[in-house]
Structure formats: C-alpha cells, structure tokens
Amino acid sequence: MKILVCITHVPDTTSKIQFTDNNTKFDKTGVQYIIGPYDDYALARAVELRDQTGGKLTVLNVGEAETEPTLRKALAIGADEAVRINAEPTDAFFVATQIANHAKEIGYDMILMGRESIDFNGGMVHGMVAELLGMPSVSPVMKLDLEGDTAKIAREIEGGKEYLEIKLPFVAGCQEPIAEWKIPNMRGIMSARSKPLQVQELSGDVVATKTVAYEMPPAKGAVKLIDSNNVQELVELLKSEAKVL
Amino acid sequence: MSIIVYIEHIEGAIKKTSLEAASYASALAEQQGVDAKGVVLGTVSEDQLASVGTAGLSTVYHVNDDQLNAGVIQAHAEAVAQAFEKAGADTLILAKSSLGDAVAARLAVKLDAGYISNVVALPSTSGTYTVKRSIYTGKAFAESEITKTNKILGVKKNAVPLKTDGAPASVEALEVNLSEGAFAAKITSIDKANDEIPLPEADIVVSGGRGMKGPENWNLIEDLAKALGAATGCSKPVSDSGWRPHHEHVGQTGVKVAPTLYVAVGISGAIQHLAGVNASKYIVVINKDPEAPFFKAADYGIVGDAFEVLPKLTEAIKAVK
Ligand SMILES: Cc1cc2nc3c(=O)[nH]c(=O)nc-3n(C[C@H](O)[C@H](O)[C@H](O)COP(=O)(O)OP(=O)(O)OC[C@H]3O[C@@H](n4cnc5c(N)ncnc54)[C@H](O)[C@@H]3O)c2cc1C
Ligand SMILES: Nc1ncnc2c1ncn2[C@@H]1O[C@H](COP(=O)(O)O)[C@@H](O)[C@H]1O
Numbered sequence: 069m070k071i072l073v074c075i076t077h078v079p080d081t082t083s084k085i086q087f088t089d090n091n092t093k094f095d096k097t098g099v100q101y102i103i104g105p106y107d108d109y110a111l112a113r114a115v116e117l118r119d120q121t122g123g124k125l126t127v128l129n130v131g132e133a134e135t136e137p138t139l140r141k142a143l144a145i146g147a148d149e150a151v152r153i154n155a156e157p158t159d160a161f162f163v164a165t166q167i168a169n170h171a172k173e174i175g176y177d178m179i180l181m182g183r184e185s186i187d188f189n190g191g192m193v194h195g196m197v198a199e200l201l202g203m204p205s206v207s208p209v210m211k212l213d214l215e216g217d218t219a220k221i222a223r224e225i226e227g228g229k230e231y232l233e234i235k236l237p238f239v240a241g242c243q244e245p246i247a248e249w250k251i252p253n254m255r256g257i258m259s260a261r262s263k264p265l266q267v268q269e270l271s272g273d274v275v276a277t278k279t280v281a282y283e284m285p286p287a288k289g290a291v292k293l294i295d296s297n298n299v300q301e302l303v304e305l306l307k308s309e310a311k312v313l
Numbered sequence: 314m315s316i317i318v319y320i321e322h323i324e325g326a327i328k329k330t331s332l333e334a335a336s337y338a339s340a341l342a343e344q345q346g347v348d349a350k351g352v353v354l355g356t357v358s359e360d361q362l363a364s365v366g367t368a369g370l371s372t373v374y375h376v377n378d379d380q381l382n383a384g385v386i387q388a389h390a391e392a393v394a395q396a397f398e399k400a401g402a403d404t405l406i407l408a409k410s411s412l413g414d415a416v417a418a419r420l421a422v423k424l425d426a427g428y429i430s431n432v433v434a435l436p437s438t439s440g441t442y443t444v445k446r447s448i449y450t451g452k453a454f455a456e457s458e459i460t461k462t463n464k465i466l467g468v469k470k471n472a473v474p475l476k477t478d479g480a481p482a483s484v485e486a487l488e489v490n491l492s493e494g495a496f497a498a499k500i501t502s503i504d505k506a507n508d509e510i511p512l513p514e515a516d517i518v519v520s521g522g523r524g525m526k527g528p529e530n531w532n533l534i535e536d537l538a539k540a541l542g543a544a545t546g547c548s549k550p551v552s553d554s555g556w557r558p559h560h561e562h563v564g565q566t567g568v569k570v571a572p573t574l575y576v577a578v579g580i581s582g583a584i585q586h587l588a589g590v591n592a593s594k595y596i597v598v599i600n601k602d603p604e605a606p607f608f609k610a611a612d613y614g615i616v617g618d619a620f621e622v623l624p625k626l627t628e629a630i631k632a633v634k
Contacts, residue, residue, distance in 0.1 A: 081565055081585050085452040105566055160428070161421060184414075186565065188448050188455075190430045195386070195418025204387055204497040207415050210559070224560060225384065225411055226323070226513055228505030234498045241415075244566060245559060276427035276461045280443060283454040285591075291598070291608050296617030299626045302597065303633055305613055310595040312517055312541070312574045313633055 069123030072176040073114045074167055074193070075142055076104035076157075076185040077135035087282040094282070103138055105249075106182025110240075112247035113212055114180050115146035121214060124148050126174070130157045130166045136265065143260035144252035150265040160188070161276040164196035169271040171201060177236045178219070183208040183243040191241065198239035206232060207241025316342050317400045318351040319393050319407040319416065320365060320373070324382075325357050329475075329514055330408035332368045336476040337468045338406040339369025341435055349406075350374065351482065352396035354381040354389055359484060366482030368475070374399065374487040380496070383503065384412040388495035390419035395489045397424060405465045410513065417465050427459030430467035450565050450588035469592065470571035512561060515544035517574045518593075520563055522548040522586075524579020524600065524619055528556035533623040534578060540630040546570065548580045564589035579619045582607025599623070 079085070079099045086095040103111065111127065118125040127142040129135050130153045139150040153166045171179060179198075184191035191207065198205030210229065211222035221232045224243070252260070294302045307313045318338045320331040335351060342349035351365050351373040362373050374396045381388060393416065397405055405420060407413045409430065421428035429444050433454065436444040443458045447469060512518065519538040521531065531545075538545045545561060552562035563570055565585040571592035578599045580586060587610050590596065598611040601618050608614045615622055 079449070081588070085449045087453070160418075164422075186450055189450055190428075191414040192418035192421065192428060192430060195415050196422050199390070199419040199422035202494070204494070205415060205419065206386065206498055208411055223411075225503070225505070226511040227560060228503065229560075230384065230500055231502045231504070232498050232500050238498070276421070277429055277457050277459050279455045279457045280441075281456040282448075283445075283456065285452075285454065288610060289612075291611040291614045293608075293614050293616065296615050296622050299615070299622065299629045302613055302615065302626065303629045306574065306595075306597075306630075307633065310574055310612075312595070313630065 069118065069121040069178070070174060070176045071114050071118055071123065071125045072171060072174070072179045073107070073111045073125065073127045073142070073147065074179070074181045075107040075111065075127055075129050075138065076182065076187070077101050077129060077131050077138040078104045078185060078187045081105065081186065091282045092280070101138055103141060104182045104185050106184060106241070106243050108249050109244050109246050110180040110182055110242035111142055111145055111147065112250045113242060115250060116247055117214060118146070126151060128153065128167065128170065130155055130163045132156055139265055140260050141252060143263045143265070144256040145250045146256065149263055151268060152265065153268050153270065155270050158279070159275045159277050160190045160192045161196060162274060164193050164200060165272050165274055166270065167193065168197045168200035170268065171197065179237070179239040181239070181241050183241040194239050194241040201239070203238050204234050205239045206234065208243045209240045210243060210246055212240060212242070212246055314403045315347050315400050316349045316404045316406060317397055317402040318349065318370065319405060319413065320351045320353045321408070321410060321412060322353065322355070322357050322361070323511070325361060327357070327361050327365060328408070330410065330470060332365070333470060333473070333475055334406050334408040334468045335365055335368035335370050337435070337473045339476055339479065340473050341404070341406070342369070344435060345438065350400050350402070352376065352393055352487070354392050355379060356382055362484045363481035367477050367479045369479040370482045373482045373484050375484055376487050376489050378489070383500045385496060385498065385500065386412070386415045387419065387497065388491050389416045390423060391491050391495050392489045393420060394423045396487055399487060403463050407465070407467055409467045409469055413467065417467055421465055424463045424465070425461060426463035426465045427461035428465040428467070429457050429459060432466045432468045433472050435473065436466070447592065450569070451591040452588070471592065471594065506558070510544040512544045512546055512563070512568050512570060515570070516572050517541045517543035518546050518563070518570050518572045519543045519576045519578065520546035520548065520580060521551065521578050522580030523550050525551070530620070531556070533619065537576070537623055537627045537630070540627045540634065543576070548586050577607055578623065580607060581605050582610060
C-alpha cells in the first residue's frame, strides 16, 4: 500500500494575521507555523492505516525551504519519507498540478489531504488532484476504514452523514473525528532526522488565479452591554437594530 | 456569454444559500449585460424549479435523474459541466457547501477555469477580473485576480442581498451523459437528523459552550432557539464530550456559519471558535465572566448566569413574536 498525505505549512490557529508592503505581502514576523489542522487529521489516520496494512507513507508539501521543519514534524509523527516540491504555493490549481504530476509517477493507492487549508480555506486542491488523475474524490471525510481494496467512508453532509464505498485509488479531504492528532514522541523526533526528505523541482507552471492585495476586516465597534435584569432591552435591539424579530 | 448557477436542494426543496448564489449571479449578469441561468440535478417539482426565478434567473436546466438526488460528487461535476456548455457560459456561480466545494474543484479542472472560493462581493471586471474573498478563516480578505477565460466563484453567505422579486424561471429539461466512473463512489446510506434547520443554512444560530455544564441543560438552548426560529450549535469541547452531535460544532475545525444573528451562551470566545462565526452580522454573547474574550467580538452582551438569563430571554422573545 502506497499512501500519500499532502500537508500545508500554515500559521498557527492563534496567529495574529497582518500584512506588509502596502498590504501586498503576508507578514511572517513572529508567526508560528504548524501542519494544517485538517492535514494533521489526514496524517494521523494515514499512519494508522499504514501500520495496519504495511507499505509506505509519503508526505508532500508544495513550498519553499522554510516548510522543511513542518515536513520533519510529519516524519516524526510517523511518515516514512517526505517530498517537497520547491515552489511558492500561490494558487490551488498550480499546487494541484504539482501534486498530480508527482502522484502520476508514483501511482499511490490512496491520497489523503485536509478538508481545507487554514490560510486560503479553498477546500479545492483534493478535488482538482482527483480530476487531474481521473480518480474519485470525497470530502469532507470523518471516518475511513479499509477492507481489502475498498474504503468505507463517512462523509459529513449538512445535518448528518453519508456513508460511501470506494475502490482504491481515490483522493479524500479529511477532518475530525477521523483520528486523534498524533504528537511526535522522542523516538519519532530522533528517527525523523534520518528519514529521506527529497526536494523536487517544478513540473509545469500553470496558474489560474493570483492574489493582488490583502485587506483587514473593519474593526468591530465596542460591545453594547445589557443588564441581566433587563433582557427586554436586548429584545428591543434585536427588533430595531438587528431586525431579526 | 452567460452565467450559470449550480443550485442545490434538500429532498426537492431549493436551498436558501443557492438562492443567495442565484441572487449574486443575477446581480453579476446585470453588471455585465448578460443572462443568468441555473442548473438543478435530481427530483424537484416544477414549482420549486420555477421559484428560482425569484432570485433573478431566466432559465433553469433540470436534469431529472434520480441517481443525482444524492450528492455523488463526480456525477454532479459531469452534469454541471454539460449544463455549462449548453448555456454557452463562461462563469459558474455556486454557494459554498460541503457538496458544492467538492464539485466545483473538479469542475475547475474540467472547464479549465480559475476558481475562487469564499467570495464576499461582486467582482470588479473593468480591466482585470478581480474578486474579494475571505481568507485565514475570516481574519482577513484577499483581492484575487482570475487569469483564465472561464471562471468559478464560490459565494459566501451574505455576499449580496437576497433577491426575491424576479419572475418565475422557465424550466428546460436537460439530458446529460454520465460516464460509468461518475458513480465510482457508491453511497450506501444516509443518516440525517430531520426536522431541524441545517446549521450552515440558518439565519439565526444559538450556540452553547462548556458553560452550559452538561447535555441535560440543553433544553435551555433549544427553547431559546425555538423561540427565535434558530438552529443550534456548540463549541468544540461540547461535541468532543458527546454532549452534542459533531455536525453542530462551530469554529475553525467545524462548521463556519454566517447568520444574521449568532447567540453564544457560555462560550469563552477562543480564537478557533471565533473563526467560525466572524462572518455573522450580529453577535450576542451571554457569559458570566465579564472578561470573556467573546465580548470583544460581540455587538450585544449580557454578563450573567446563563441558567438565569436564558429562561427570561426566551420568555421575552416569545412575548414579541
Ligand atoms: C487547532 C485547534 C482548533 C480548534 N477548533 C475549535 C473549533 O472549531 N471550535 C471551537 O469551539 N473550539 C475549537 N478549539 C478549542 C478552543 O481553543 C477552545 O478550547 C474552545 O472553544 C472552548 O470552548 P468553550 O468556550 O465552550 O469552553 P470554555 O473555554 O471552558 O469556556 C466556557 C465559558 O463559559 C462561561 N460560563 C461558565 N459558567 C457559566 C454560566 N453559568 N453562565 C454563563 N457563562 C458561563 C465561562 O465564563 C467561560 O467563558 C480548537 C483548538 C485548537 C487548538
Ligand atoms: N502547498 C501545498 N502543499 C501540499 N498540500 C497542499 C498544499 N496546499 C493545499 N494542500 C492540500 O490540499 C488541502 C486543501 O487545501 P485548500 O484547497 O488550499 O483548502 C490541504 O488541506 C492540503 O492537504
């Protein structure tokens, strides 16, 4: 079994988001980077499935050299090898093309990703990769079990779940509670240092969108506090200002 | 050229978020002087189909194939691609949803289109084609340019006002050819809570956090929700502890909501929770701790014990409804 997990290198969920250069560049000052939270779920489940079926688990990131510590963390969590495709990931279609070209060469049985990245929140790379590879795609996946060459999957839909069966190979965008996040232990961290991390150059340069400027949302006005003995005042505000009653 | 909208329905009832996407499309069509059409897949009544016209669409293509009632991602993508061609469209509009996102990503490749998601406003089309989208889970916006001829825009809730005064749309049956592979992902069953307002669709949401102490107290949340006609949500620890089902969990790793009114009860307002609610128009926070960070993100706040405030508030709302 050959499993690929695609991970993003993104600002920690508590990061303050700021821009520089006249609002054209993300300000990396003081930002802690992590494996995308949804990617972390995909990775955790992939480690379990690899342990169950044997084979090899590869993690991949399309990014510049600064993302390597994040890939090493994925190795410490349990991936067997890492691949970094050396490019700035500016557009989902571009990233998907890189991933698909790599996957075509290796022929993975299963490609797991996060349901969405937490920087651009597109939720699109997995579907694009699947279409480029002519494979089925499914997202957001909350449960994934393997029985031979068939995956049994639960996918979240509005107000519930849908259960599916898919034959390998396929692409899935994952979210909780597919598995519990794994925290690297000391042995994992030590062994990650000697696991292979391969850097590959670009294979195709198609871009469909580009970001030209950033903007912060307007600051929120101060909260209007209402006395807990006077809930009637809140009802009035909901009627006259928010107009929901 | 024309614009086409991928319209979703829940067991035959057109989704409100899809009507919002249709409103967006008709505003864009007006801006560009073109026509906006829709495509609906699966079993839906003539009345429901024509009702899409209220949001400004001239025509709906109806693919009346019951195999498409369920959200088979690949099959939906193939059908919508054929409707796109039939309409001679260069722009596809859809509402963000778990199905819509998955279908649109495949369509971006099929149609060789530039796809932007989380769109919050109409594009600017003089010169380059740029559109504003929400990024970093609502913490910022980006102005992004689409460099392809074909375009897909995934529209966030509240991007444009809902249009309700259009004339009924004319309905055209559309036959599509679906490949064998389109049904490779087999849906074996669906497990769905009935008779509740789906959280991502709701106009008002009442959420409870760990401050509610336990699942046995959720009747207080439900009573307020009922009085307001709201859906119910919760914070992550609440669904992690099994007090509430997972699909109610709001936030960065859960559902992102954008209702007109979000009421947070006994939720501290951690940044990961706020990430799921910061697109709400109005936020009410009820918390016994005046220092709770949620008050900084709120429009209206009550510092008090939820167990005392909720029954009073529910009664006061019932009285005016
Ligand atoms: C990567 C990551 C992702 C996460 N994603 C999410 C997410 O998507 N959604 C999410 O919600 N969280 C998420 N979290 C968790 C988040 O950080 C917080 O831990 C969580 O939101 C806290 O939930 P809470 O406010 O219900 O509980 P608490 O933080 O325990 O707050 C309870 C609140 O209730 C108040 N209270 C207590 N008793 C009463 C009373 N009687 N009346 C009124 N108020 C009362 C308290 O003052 C307090 O403010 C994530 C965390 C991480 C690390
Ligand atoms: N630069 C990247 N490198 C590797 N995987 C990525 C990259 N960007 C996105 N992905 C994967 O695609 C998923 C969806 O991302 P997105 O479409 O950006 O929301 C992520 O959760 C990752 O698994």
